Amino acid sequence: MPDDFLIRAGLAGVGVALAAGPLGSFVIWRRMAYFGDATSHAAILGVAMALALNLPVLAGTAIVALAMAGTVSALAGRGWAMDTLLGVIAHSALAFGLVAASMIPGARMGLESWLFGDILAVSRSDLAVIWGGAALVVALLAWRWQALLTCTLHEDLAQSSGLNPGRERLILTLALALTVSVSLKVIGALLIAAMLIIPAAAARVVTRTPEGMAMAASGLGAAAALGGLFLSFQQDTPAGPSIVAVAAVIFAVLLAGSALRRGR
Amino acid sequence: MLVEAKALTIRRGSETQLSAVDFHIKAGEIVTVLGPNGSGKSTLMRALLGILPPSSGEVRRAPGLVIGYVPQKLAVDHNLPMTVRRFLSLPKRVSDAEAMAALARTGVDAGLAQRQMSALSGGQLQRVLLARALLAKPQLLVLDEATQGLDQPGEAAFYRLIAEIRAETGAAVLMVSHDLHVVMAASDRVVCLNGHVCCEGTPRVVSNAPEYRALFGLGTQGALALYRHEHDHGHDHSHAHDGALLPATHIHGPGCNHGHAHNA
Numbered sequence: 001m002p003d004d005f006l007i008r009a010g011l012a013g014v015g016v017a018l019a020a021g022p023l024g025s026f027v028i029w030r031r032m033a034y035f036g037d038a039t040s041h042a043a044i045l046g047v048a049m050a051l052a053l054n055l056p057v058l059a060g061t062a063i064v065a066l067a068m069a070g071t072v073s074a075l076a077g078r079g080w081a082m083d084t085l086l087g088v089i090a091h092s093a094l095a096f097g098l099v100a101a102s103m104i105p106g107a108r109m110g111l112e113s114w115l116f117g118d119i120l121a122v123s124r125s126d127l128a129v130i131w132g133g134a135a136l137v138v139a140l141l142a143w144r145w146q147a148l149l150t151c152t153l154h155e156d157l158a159q160s161s162g163l164n165p166g167r168e169r170l171i172l173t174l175a176l177a178l179t180v181s182v183s184l185k186v187i188g189a190l191l192i193a194a195m196l197i198i199p200a201a202a203a204r205v206v207t208r209t210p211e212g213m214a215m216a217a218s219g220l221g222a223a224a225a226l227g228g229l230f231l232s233f234q235q236d237t238p239a240g241p242s243i244v245a246v247a248a249v250i251f252a253v254l255l256a257g258s259a260l261r262r263g264r
Numbered sequence: 265m266l267v268e269a270k271a272l273t274i275r276r277g278s279e280t281q282l283s284a285v286d287f288h289i290k291a292g293e294i295v296t297v298l299g300p301n302g303s304g305k306s307t308l309m310r311a312l313l314g315i316l317p318p319s320s321g322e323v324r325r326a327p328g329l330v331i332g333y334v335p336q337k338l339a340v341d342h343n344l345p346m347t348v349r350r351f352l353s354l355p356k357r358v359s360d361a362e363a364m365a366a367l368a369r370t371g372v373d374a375g376l377a378q379r380q381m382s383a384l385s386g387g388q389l390q391r392v393l394l395a396r397a398l399l400a401k402p403q404l405l406v407l408d409e410a411t412q413g414l415d416q417p418g419e420a421a422f423y424r425l426i427a428e429i430r431a432e433t434g435a436a437v438l439m440v441s442h443d444l445h446v447v448m449a450a451s452d453r454v455v456c457l458n459g460h461v462c463c464e465g466t467p468r469v470v471s472n473a474p475e476y477r478a479l480f481g482l483g484t485q486g487a488l489a490l491y492r493h494e495h496d497h498g499h500d501h502s503h504a505h506d507g508a509l510l511p512a513t514h515i516h517g518p519g520c521n522h523g524h525a526h527n528a
Contacts, residue, residue, distance in 0.1 A: 029344045150355040153340065160313045160333035160406070161355045204343055208380070209350050 005120055006233065012122040012130050013225025013243060016183045016195060019134035021218025022141045023175050024196035025203070025210065029152050030172070033197055034083055035072070038090030040180045040192035042068040044097030047114050047184070051104050058129060058181045065177035068093060073169075094189075117188030117240035119229070126185055133182030137175045144171050149210055187240045194244040199224060202251035205258045220250055265290055266329055266404050266436055267312050271321035274307055281307045283460050284321065291403065294430055294437040299457035305440045308457060309408055312438070329404060332397030332435070336409040338389065340381040348384070349377040352396050366395040370425065386413035390422060398429065405429070407439045 027036045043061040050060025068089055075085050101111050113121070122130070141148065151158040151165040158165055183192045203216035227250075228243030235242075269287040273280065282304045289295050299305045310316045311323055313331065340346050352363040364374060370391040376384070384392060390410060397405060407426070411419040430437050439451070456462040 029341060031341075146353075146355050146357070152344070153346075153351075153354065154335055154338055156310065156313070156315055157333050157335050157338075158355065159315045160331050161400070163355060201343075204345065208345050208347055208378075210344065210346060213345050 005122075006229065008122045008124070008127055009119045009229055009239065010226055012119055012127055012186045013229060014222045015127070015130045015134045016179075016186045017199065017221030017225050018218045019137040019175075019179050020183070020195045020221050021199060021203070021216075022214035023137060023172075023179055024200035024221075025214045025217050026141075026148065026152065026172055027176075027196050028200050028204070029210075032172075032176075033193065034086045034090075035069075036176060036180075036196050037193040038072070038086040038093075039065045039068060039176050040183075040189050041090040042093035042097075043180050043184055043189045043192075044114060045093040045100065046097070046181075047189075048097045048100035048104065051106075052100065057184070058133075061181040061184060062177050064093065065180055066173065069173040069177065113188070114184060115188050115190050116238060117184070117186050117191065119186045119239045119243075120232075122185060130182045130186065133178050137179050140171060140175050144168060148172065187243065191240050191244050194247065195221060195224075198244065198247040198251050202247070202254050205251075205254040221247065224250055265324075266326050267438075268324045269308075269312060269318075269321065270324075272308070272311060272318050272323060273320045274304070274311055274316060275319045281459070282311070285457070285461055287312070287455065287461070289404065289436050289438055292430065292434050292436055293452045294427070294439070295453045295455060296439045296441060296451040297455045297457055298441055299462075301442055303442075303458045305442070305457050306408065309406060309438070309440050313406060326403075330400055330402045332400050332402030332405045334390075334393045334397050334405065334407045334410050336412060338381070338393060342382055346381045347378050348372070348381060348392050351381055351392065352399060354396070356400065358399050362399060363395075366399050367392070369398065369429070370395040371421075387418050387422075390414065391425075394425075394429075398433075401433075402435055405435050405437045407437065409441060410439065411441070 024036075027033055042064050046061035046064030047057055048060075049055070049064065050057045053060070072082070072085050072089060076082055098111070101114075147158070147163050148168050148171070150161065150163055151168040155165040158168075179196070180189075180192055183195065187195050199221035200213065200217040202220050203213045207213040207216050224247035225243050227246040229239060231237060231246060232239040232242040265288055267287075267289050269285055272282055272285040272287070274282040285304075285308060287308065297305050297308060307316065311318060312325075313333065314323070314325065348367070349360075349363055352358060352366060358366075364377065367374060367377060372388060372391045372395060376388060376392075381389070381392070390413075394407075394410075405426075410426075411422050414422060426437055426439075429435065453464055453466060455464040
């Protein structure tokens with residue numbers, strides 16, 4: 001009989017993977033990988049802010065993630081290259097967050113758990129937040145699915161059918177901020193982007209439709225979460241990095257398999 | 265009137281891309297907008313579609329107007345798995361029967377339905393894009409440089425298909441092209457654009473131009489007409505229209521303050 005904390009950890013990992021599958025697929029399709037990275041790094045500043053102001057961490061990270069997205073799109077409109085902007089803002093937010101956290105009594109101790117996650121310490125109420133947030137993200141993406149896909153494919157084409165690409169972009173940004181906020185405890189700020197990108201990239205290898213890729217990404221992400229936890233438990237390795245490592249192995253195996261099939 | 269522009273002016277920064285353009289298209293009409301690169305044709309098209317807001321002047325679209333837009337190209341990212349069948353269900357889901365009928369109508373082999381969009385040839389892609397646009401049952405089809413990447417027989421066949429579709433569905437067709445040598449004889453009106461409306465008129469089939477007959481053969485069934493128009497003109501010296509195509513109905517736009525010498 002596995003221990004309670006392991007069951008909670010497994011459920012938390014699967015919850016994050018379910019939301020990260022479809023969202024990560026959009027991150028890949030829209031070439032937002034840097035954006036996902038930046039949002040999750042900026043979350044550390046949100047954690048520091050929340051601790052300093054005695055706000056819930058979820059609110060702090062969500063606010064900072066949205067503020068970052070807003071700043072990036074405002075500056076990008078003035079001709080700055082996106083990767084430069086994201087590089088400046090993401091690392092600044094991370095640095096300010098780390099500096100701010102070091103000044104808050106007690107926060108320095110827990111810093112590592114925000115950076116790398118602390119999935120084995122997930123409580124019942126954490127689990128409720130994770131599954132609630134994940135369900136919200138999945139519902140949001142399912143509701144806007146057709147519009148999001150059309151806008152991703154061709155913005156003018158979407159607009160000529162009466163869709164609003166700006167609104168769909170905002171919905172994706174919201175979903176990203178929410179996912180980062182609820183995943184922080186599970187996988188940590190430094191590795192959230194990996195959970196978005198690696199399972200979706202692996203799913204691409206074996207699928208033929210957008211829906212297939214999104215669902216396979218969720219499934220592969222969940223498998224990576226459970227596999228990583230098992231590895232962590234067996235070998236006493238850190239949980240977050242173990243999960244990402246297993247996801248990376250899954251990606252490599254699928255890629256090699258498809259290369260072999262094509263080579264034959 | 266499906267779409268009407270009055271004194272439409274569009275500026276981007278200090279550059280005026282369109283100045284005081286009057287334009288209209290009626291139900292069932294085929295209108296071709298011709299102009300060299302940088303003449304503002306795409307800008308005009310995007311303004312008529314409602315994507316670009318006018319800097320001054322106005323664009324009016326009939327209430328509830330359904331537009332089928334065929335973009336110039338659609339680069340489906342390799343990371344986005346998308347079959348032809350799935351693409352036809354964007355932004356609105358359609359039944360298999362509807363999808364297959366649309367493919368059949370535009371001359372796409374049914375076997376391509378499960379093919380990835382990124383694996384289509386230029387000609388196949390154009391027909392699939394047209395099929396998708398037709399599924400919305402549009403009152404207005406908008407085609408942006410639709411024949412780019414097609415060889416000349418392919419181009420002729422594509423124009424013939426457009427003419428047939430107009431005859432069957434009664435949809436108006438707005439085409440944008442920089443191809444000054446070939447326009448569709450079935451065009452009811454040709455509008456020449458170079459920042460302003462240079463001239464507009466009715467095309468005349470050139471049935472006795474031997475070099476073009478030789479090029480397109482008799483198989484084109486008159487779908488192609490010769491249109492020659494010298495567009496690299498400075499605006500304060502006279503230039504000659506070759507005159508093969510814009511006969512008596514040729515009307516100068518109000519923005520034309522340059523001299524013209526016509527030998528038609």
